[in-house]
Amino acid sequence: MTTPHPARDLGEAMRRGLANRCPNCGEGRMFDGYLTVAGKCAACGEPLGDYRAADGPAFFTICIVGALLVPILGFTFVIFRPEPLTLVLIVSAISVVLALVLLRFVKGAFIGYLWAKHERDPGA
Numbered sequence: 001m002t003t004p005h006p007a008r009d010l011g012e013a014m015r016r017g018l019a020n021r022c023p024n025c026g027e028g029r030m031f032d033g034y035l036t037v038a039g040k041c042a043a044c045g046e047p048l049g050d051y052r053a054a055d056g057p058a059f060f061t062i063c064i065v066g067a068l069l070v071p072i073l074g075f076t077f078v079i080f081r082p083e084p085l086t087l088v089l090i091v092s093a094i095s096v097v098l099a100l101v102l103l104r105f106v107k108g109a110f111i112g113y114l115w116a117k118h119e120r121d122p123g124a
């Protein structure tokens with residue numbers, strides 16, 4: 001059985017996306033601004049804007065932040081024994097910063113995955 005699209009290297013595309021670079025050429029920038037996907041790659045012209053990530057990156061970012069926060073919460077509580085309100089404030093601040101930092105990288109990798117699998121938005 002043949003596929004209508006040529007096979008693309010999934011790992012390479014996700015690595016390039018993780019580095020916020022175009023999954024096709026690895027040269028052009030993936031984002032215009034913080035999370036807006038560039039319409040086209042400035043280097044190779046690949047239509048990156050056709051690959052819509054929707055809620056996928058947010059879901060994976062929440063999972064990663066949650067998995068990282070459990071040991072942080074545990075060790076912080078056991079080692080420092082902070083007041084509950086202090087602990088809540090510290091953990092909240094860490095989770096917000098961690099989510100905002102990771103979201104861009106996760107979205108880049110996600111767009112790379114969509115690109116490698118030819119998952120274009122049918123409405124695009």
Ligand SMILES: [Zn+2]
Binds near residue numbers: 025041
């Ligand atoms: Zn490119």
